[in-house]
Amino acid sequence: MQDILFNFISKYITLTEEEKNTLLSLNLFHSVKKGTVLLAQGQSTNNNYFVLKGCIRVYYIIDGEEKTTAFYTELEGVTPHCAINKTPSEYYVGCVEDSILLVSNDDMSVEVNNKFPxxxxMCRMLSEELLAKQRMDFDEFKTSSPEQRYLNLIQKRPDLIQRVPQHQLASYLGIKPQSLSRLRARISEKKG
Amino acid sequence: MQDILFNFISKYITLTEEEKNTLLSLNLFHSVKKGTVLLAQGQSTNNNYFVLKGCIRVYYIIDGEEKTTAFYTELEGVTPHCAINKTPSEYYVGCVEDSILLVSNDDMSVEVNNKFPxxxxMCRMLSEELLAKQRMDFDEFKTSSPEQRYLNLIQKRPDLIQRVPQHQLASYLGIKPQSLSRLRARISEKKG
DNA sequence: ACAACTCGTTCACTTAAGTGAAGAAAGAGG
DNA sequence: CCTCTTTCTTCACTTAAGTGAACGAGTTGT
Known part of the structure; x- marks a missing residue:
């Protein structure tokens, strides 16, 4: 599991053995069961969540309905909005599968950043990369229909369709579960 | 016009007179006529555009149709994707109104960043702020209907509805101009 | 002043998504 | 193994968005 982490980091910066050990000494690894709510609406945290194995999601509850807006899988991470501006969270962060997460908080970040500039x-590179990727995703979402978005998802994140419940996928695509069912039926009719 | 710029910067960092003069010496200010295409699809640039006065937009042309995905007004800016990863641009950047822009490029950034760390x-703060804001916008878009999005826009950026052509607004909301017309009629019927 | 264009609205019609209900299928827990 | 629950699909019906066409208002250019 540590190898996965160091492998990821090595794409951006090179770490010495000493630095690796410092990181490991922080006890960042956490095993989390499917269904666990890591952060609830109205709560506050300064944790960051980074997925080493498994899948987590961000969702809102609006008029009693769950609306999923993001999935994070292997080597992706979230810094909840509330961790940045110290306000109660507007959304939930939940665990879709049994997962192994890297959970860090501000104190740790400050400590590590001081020791290793x-x-x-790396953080800056990551945040720039993320910003660009997110803008592309947003543009794509805006410029396509639900059906196109679904076909797109099949191309770009085929794993999600297998590992995530359909009703969560539906709201991720901006539609209701029933519409997703219909849409799938429509597509497989065209093909077959 | 310079005051507007220095006022904005002062929210993040404090500049000396010398630093201000260095900035001014770079000749960043540009006057741009309404309708001007600053960046075309397929082209490449390493310019950044920051709006001091006026309005610019990002749009795609998909199947011969314009799809506007973003508007930038006073004190907002774009760094086109192609300026980051040196690829041809997937989208256009155009001028909605006669505008005064601050146009900078990578060389300038490097120079300024070297002189004034x-x-x-400031760039890091801006990009974090932007990332958070964009995520909120995306979540909001995903979790609401076209009508809700329009009502939301009235609250958050009432100026846009006045200064931007309806057909550009429509695609920004993810719908066709006809649907926006209908939607507006529906709303004013409810109110009156 | 006139023609050409752009822009917003309206209409009739088509297509797709929302809604509420019901039932089949798959999983979880005892 | 059976029950309870969650998840997914299907159906009939409603509502809203897409499409293509037409029209009037406002602009631009000559």
Missing amino acids: KFDT | KFDT
């Missing part, structure tokens, strides 16, 4: 560099 | 700090 390269970490700062 | 605080600029680095």
